[in-house]
Amino acid sequence: MKQWAGADEKQNFRDLEKDFFLESFTNCTDFNPIEIYAYYIGRCINNMENGVFLKYFLSYPIKYEKHQAEKIRESFERGLKKSLPRHVFDDEKTAKMFKVELRASEPCAYAISALKSYGFFKSEKLDKPVYYGVFDFGGGTTDFDFGKWEKSASPKFLYKMTHFSSGGDKYLGGENLLELLAFEAYAKNFQELKAKDIVIAKPNYDRIDTQRFGSFMQNSREACLNLQTIASTLRPFLENLDADIIEAIEENEEFNIEGFEKDFKAMLLDRNGVETECNLKVDCKELLNLLKDKINEGVSNFFAGFSKVMAENIDPQCNEFHIFLGGNASRSVLVKHAFEKAKEK
Numbered sequence: 001m002k003q004w005a006g007a008d009e010k011q012n013f014r015d016l017e018k019d020f021f022l023e024s025f026t027n028c029t030d031f032n033p034i035e036i037y038a039y040y041i042g043r044c045i046n047n048m049e050n051g052v053f054l055k056y057f058l059s060y061p062i063k064y065e066k067h068q069a070e071k072i073r074e075s076f077e078r079g080l081k082k083s084l085p086r087h088v089f090d091d092e093k094t095a096k097m098f099k100v101e102l103r104a105s106e107p108c109a110y111a112i113s114a115l116k117s118y119g120f121f122k123s124e125k126l127d128k129p130v131y132y133g134v135f136d137f138g139g140g141t142t143d144f145d146f147g148k149w150e151k152s153a154s155p156k157f158l159y160k161m162t163h164f165s166s167g168g169d170k171y172l173g174g175e176n177l178l179e180l181l182a183f184e185a186y187a188k189n190f191q192e193l194k195a196k197d198i199v200i201a202k203p204n205y206d207r208i209d210t211q212r213f214g215s216f217m218q219n220s221r222e223a224c225l226n227l228q229t230i231a232s233t234l235r236p237f238l239e240n241l242d243a244d245i246i247e248a249i250e251e252n253e254e255f256n257i258e259g260f261e262k263d264f265k266a267m268l269l270d271r272n273g274v275e276t277e278c279n280l281k282v283d284c285k286e287l288l289n290l291l292k293d294k295i296n297e298g299v300s301n302f303f304a305g306f307s308k309v310m311a312e313n314i315d316p317q318c319n320e321f322h323i324f325l326g327g328n329a330s331r332s333v334l335v336k337h338a339f340e341k342a343k344e345k
Helices: 002-007 033-045 066-083 092-097 106-117 174-188 190-195 221-239 243-250 284-313 333-344
Strands: 011-014 019-022 055-060 099-105 130-137 142-151 159-169 263-269 275-281 322-326
Touching: 002 066, 011 221, 033 066, 055 066, 055 106, 066 099, 099 106, 106 130, 106 142, 106 159, 106 322, 130 284, 130 333, 142 284, 159 284, 174 190, 174 221, 174 275, 174 284, 190 275, 221 263, 221 284, 243 284, 243 333, 284 333, 322 333
Parallel strands: 055 099, 130 322
Antiparallel strands: 011 019, 130 142, 142 159, 263 275
16 A cells, blocks of 8 residues: 555556556545555554544655645545544534644654663663664665654653654665566566566566566556566565575575575466466576665665764764664665665775
8 A cells, every 4th residue: 555655656456357447546536445444443443442532643654745645644534534433523522633643754653662662761861862863664665764862851751852854765665676576587588478478567666667678568457467476476585585595696506495496487467368377587696686786775875864964963972873773674684784884884
């Protein structure tokens, strides 16, 4: 859903009965998956055991456009409202209490959670400001957040958080990288796939040459399914890279990843929807280098933002800066290596 909301493009689907399309998020007025998602969340939160909640605060990806973030808020508002008992809105005073607000960016919300979990809310750790940065590497986007955490001057609050700046990459995410790998695997096998009239969809990434494969690059159901089929085959490769496997790939040595083969068969669709068995080969070193380039670029951008924050906001006497890695994709050893290299520079 994040990818759909961020890409702002139509999506094509087929169920057991017919083909249908999902309008782009900006133009979506009928079937809205985010609204339905919010409805089910509301049904889980509001029940006989928990009671009924009327105020909701949302976090949101930094790199989304303002209108996209607002549309997410509106979608949640409608979905949550439908999940509540009707009589809640019969009373005008109670109805006015219902609110859904965009309160904080996702990395900022993560920073609060991380700082608390590491004990930075304790009084002895609040004697001096804590400067932090968040690298939130998720499935769809990578978000940065920089700020300061310190003791609050007001007796009403335990701590105060000052936001310095934010940034990120709208496309750098685990699922998007997987689509990019699938796209490159298609390119590697293009001549064979072209002979079988196999089409491919554009991955959800920036700077993609839409003319690279001519008429074989489409937004059809068949093309999208082919991209996802190849991506599913490459998922074990992306998710199981460790230091030993990376070294083996770089040294052209043999390695083993459960569920992954360098040469594999896949059932793909031609432009007419006919399923065809295809033999594909992938260059693991090429895919690894592509991953490295994209992740290194994201980490370099993070440290560029960090340097700017250091120069403009941080006390010269400060000799500590805490970096928190958020998002499932940040567990990758490639992220660890990228940060180690960036710190050395």
